[in-house]
Structure formats: structure tokens, C-alpha cells
């Protein structure tokens with residue numbers, strides 16, 4: 363059943379929007395944040411669609427619902443979602459959430475544990491307003507995995523976990539430039555469909571729902587690499603994608619190309635930059651840290667007039 367009102371705060375992180383629902387969300391009961399995310403998907407999908415889809419949202423919008431944390435010592439729990447479903451994790455969204463909570467006076471500079479469906483992350487709000495997120499443990503599952511892509515032949519990539527599953531491609535497909543947005547979208551969408559058709563998955567059969575293509579940076583003084591990230595709902599990430607940057611860091615580390623503590627600067631297709639590094643964990647995984655900036659840029663109250671056919675959004 364939908365609410366009569368929702369209050370949201372908008373921000374963008376290096377170009378990618380985050381819309382935090384701060385009042386009016388449904389009660390998702392108790393349990394882990396993963397269980398609450400399942401209830402959001404199965405019983406309250408109207409909220410996701412009302413917040414992210416047109417007419418209030420658009421294809422790139424990422425929503426964030428604040429929930430009670432399950433893990434000890436967390437300031438909040440959060441469920442991220444987009445135009446098609448919930449997300450396992452979202453770093454640009456966590457940076458946006460931290461800046462939003464600071465805007466509301468609910469947190470100040472320092473470290474804040476945040477409970478998510480895939481584990482606890484730590485957002486460090488710096489005094490200059492930037493935010494570093496210590497992500498969930500990340501790793502490369504497989505490298506040089508071939509997938510047959512119609513029109514493109516054999517495309518090879520790494521399968522890595524950075525809080526979401528990514529297929530990472532380097533130097534194949536259209537050049538990673540803003541002028542090629544449409545071609546990059548078509549290419550990465552074909553890769554995603556081919557992975558699915560050929561039964562290529564992340565661990566435990568989890569779908570690889572983010573495709574990331576890398577090319578050289580526009581300026582080596584700005585970044586080490588530029589990416590194009592296709593999100594699950596076919597929108598491209600306007601930011602360098604924090605979970606995608608984490609997956610890249612895990613892949614680089616596994617390939618012996620990134621030492622612990624070394625800084626990797628990942629530019630987005632818009633040339634905005636996240637800085638990342640890894641810490642080695644005893645189990646062979648890495649703990650990525652990703653730093654970026656977000657700006658609060660709006661606040662709204664949503665109404666749900668029963669006569670409005672699109673009060674719950676237009677399905678994407």
C-alpha cells in the first residue's frame with residue numbers, strides 16, 4: 363500500500379544522482395538489511411518506481427531508503443534502488459547519503475558505519491565535505507573470460523565483485539569517449555545479454571548486472587583510466603561508479619598491478635574522478651576505499667493522488 367506523502371533529498375555524486383527518502387517510507391519489519399531489501403522488492407516496489415521512474419525520476423536516478431540497521435554500531439541502514447530493482451550496494455549513493463545526513467545535521471565529520479544488504483560499509487566524512495567509503499571485501503573471481511558477442515566476436519573480461527558483480531573490459535568495443543555514449547550503451551548491453559545467454563555469472567550464480575569498459579584517460583594528469591559503466595536498467599553511470607572502481611581495484615591488485623595503499627584515479631565518462639586504494643585482507647580479498655564528492659541540490663515532498671495514473675511512476 364502506498365504512502366500519502368514522501369519527503370526526499372536529492373544530491374549528485376560526481377554527476378550521478380542520489381535521492382534519499384527521509385520520511386514516509388514503508389515499514390520493512392525487522393531482520394537484516396538484505397531481508398528488508400527483499401521485502402521492499404516483493405511488497406513495496408511502488409516506492410522504488412515512484413522515486414526513480416518518470417515523471418519524478420529518470421533512468422539514471424538511484425534511490426536510497428533509510429532503514430533500521432541490523433549490525434551493531436551503525437548510524438543507519440540503507441537500501442539502494444534504481445529504475446528496475448534494488449541494488450546490492452552503491453558507493454556514489456553512500457557518498458550522497460553521507461552528505462545528505464550531514465546536510466540534515468544527523469552526522470558530522472568522522473567515520474560512520476552504514477549497514478547495507480551486502481555488509482557494513484564505513485563512510486568517512488572529511489572536514490572539506492569529501493567522503494571516503496571503505497567498501498565490502500572485494501575480489502577478482504575470474505580473468506580473461508571469453509564471451510561471444512554478436513557483431514563483436516569474442517570479448518574477454520574479468521569478473522570481479524566490488525559490492526555488485528562487474529564484467530570488466532579493456533581496449534575492446536567503441537572507444538571510451540563521451541561522443542560514443544550510444545555505441546558504448548549498445549556494446550555493453552550486448553555483452554550483458556551475451557553473458558546471461560551463455561550462463562556466465564558471478565559467484566553462486568549471481569547475475570553480472572554491471573558492465574564496465576575502460577580506456578585511457580583524457581589527460582594522464584586527471585586520472586589513470588576512464589570508464590563507461592552500464593547499470594542494470596541500461597543507464598550509464600555519470601560518476602566513475604564506486605562499486606565498479608572497487609571491482610577494478612580488486613582486478614588490478616589480483617594482476618599484481620596495484621600495491622596496497624597505492625592510489626588509482628578512476629575517471630568517469632564525464633571526466634569526474636574517484637580516488638581508490640586497497641588494503642589486503644587475510645583471506646586474499648581486498649578492502650577497497652573510494653573517495654569522491656557529492657552536492658545536495660534539492661528537496662521535495664511527493665504526493666500520491668489516487669486519480670493520478672502515474673503516481674507510482676511509469677515502469678522502465
Ligand code: PYC
Nearest residue numbers: 452453454603604605
Ligand atoms: O557508485 O557504486 C556505485 C554505483 C552503482 C550503481 C550506480 N553507481
